Amino acid sequence: MKIEALLFGGVALFFGASAALYGAWSGEPAGTAVLIIAFGMAALVSFFCAVQYRRRGRRPQDRTDAEVADGSGPLEFFPAHSPWPVITALGFTVAAVGVVYGLWLFLIGVGVLVRGVLGMAFQYATRGG
Incomplete structure (x- = not known):
């Protein structure tokens, strides 16, 4: 990198x-x-x-001296299921509707959106890697 x-x-x-x-x-x-x-x-x-x-x-x-086998192993960790993408989508939708209907709804949507994004980002923060 x-x-x-x-x-x-x-x-x-x-x-x-x-x-x-x-x-x-x-x-x-x-x-x-x-x-x-x-x-x-x-x-x-x-x-x-x-x-x-x-x-x-x-x-x-x-590395120039690396073999192909050095890069083998598990590629990534893919979680089975997570509620955070749905919460993020809901927050974005409420924020977008809030642009039309008023600041109060927009702020609620932004709050839900931020919680969803943070939930996705830190869901497996303690997993190690």
Whole structure:
């Protein structure tokens, strides 16, 4: 993951420099905002890859002396069933309807949506890996 972190870090630097130059020279806020968002997304992916590299170390794909068998084993963990995707979908639906009917319904939907996303993200946090 080290190579991926460096690659996306370079992309983030490119978009950051582009946003700074574009914002200074053009004065147009929409394009500047898009470039800043692109910078943030690339920086987030770079950060994720760097954290994974620090946690797990080098992968067999990163080593030149690795054999095919080094990368074998269980590919991923797939849970049998989970209520969190349904709760997340319900929260998103209520939030979308809340855009039409009022702020109070939107805030309820966002609360349910946040709970669903956090439930999915941390459902197996203590599993190890």
